[in-house]
Amino acid sequence: MKQFIFILFIGLILASCQAKPEPINYGSDACHFCKMTIVDKVHGAEIVTNKAKVYKFDAAECMVNFMADFNTNDIALYLTNHFNEPETLIDATQATFLISKNLPSPMGAFLTAFKTTAQAQAVQAEQGGDIYTWNALLEHLQQ
Numbered sequence: 001m002k003q004f005i006f007i008l009f010i011g012l013i014l015a016s017c018q019a020k021p022e023p024i025n026y027g028s029d030a031c032h033f034c035k036m037t038i039v040d041k042v043h044g045a046e047i048v049t050n051k052a053k054v055y056k057f058d059a060a061e062c063m064v065n066f067m068a069d070f071n072t073n074d075i076a077l078y079l080t081n082h083f084n085e086p087e088t089l090i091d092a093t094q095a096t097f098l099i100s101k102n103l104p105s106p107m108g109a110f111l112t113a114f115k116t117t118a119q120a121q122a123v124q125a126e127q128g129g130d131i132y133t134w135n136a137l138l139e140h141l142q143q
Contacts, residue, residue, distance in 0.1 A: 019076035021046055021089050022054045033062035034107065041086035043105045043112065048077040060092065061109040064141050078134075080113040083123065093134045096120040100129025109141070 024044045030037055032055040038044050045063040047055040051074070057063040060080045067075075078092035083103075095113040098120045103112045110129070114120035120131050132140055 019048045019050055019052050021048060021077065021079050022056075024056050024081075024087070024089075026087070029056050031056065031058040031062050033057055033066040036106065040106050042081055042083055044081045044087075044089075045092065046077070046079040046089060047075055048079070049074050050076045052076075059106040059109065059111065060097070060113055060137075061105065061107050061111050061141060063092070064138060068142075082113045082115050082119075084115060084119055090115050095134060097132045097134070097137045098124055098127075098129050099132065099140075100124065100127045102127040102129070111137075 024038055024046065026039055026041055027037065036058050038056060038058040040058060043059045045057040045060045047063060047066070055066065057066065063078065079089040080092040080095055081087060082090050082095060090113070092113065095115065096117045098112050098114065099110050100112070101110050103110055105111050114123070117131070124131060
């Protein structure tokens with residue numbers, strides 16, 4: 001019986017440390033980088049560490065700036081809201097990003113994420129701007 005309880009206890013500990021996203025509480029959660037309250041449901045972002053610690057951001061540019069002082073080997077998930085489904089978090093490393101002066105973001109980088117390249121290109125055709133992959137965006141913002 002003791003062995004069963006021990007195994008159950010270990011299983012619960014392991015399950016509680018799974019890296020998974022947390023919903024952003026718009027209007028009450030604060031950005032871990034700039035400390036502003038997260039209110040924009042299109043531009044929020046999140047980092048989840050391997051130890052299941054969640055860092056929330058009001059914009060993808062805050063997430064990228066936060067990464068400069070963080071060991072990126074400890075990060076399990078990079079997540080961002082996307083334009084077509086506000087409040088929905090997607091894998092930022094697979095997203096397509098548009099920087100367009102016609103689409104303001106909370107921190108002024110004019111950066112918006114899209115789930116697909118086709119979605120980003122459709123908005124780009126109307127709003128102008130430049131399209132980036134995750135890696136190209138990191139390079140661009142770190143200049």
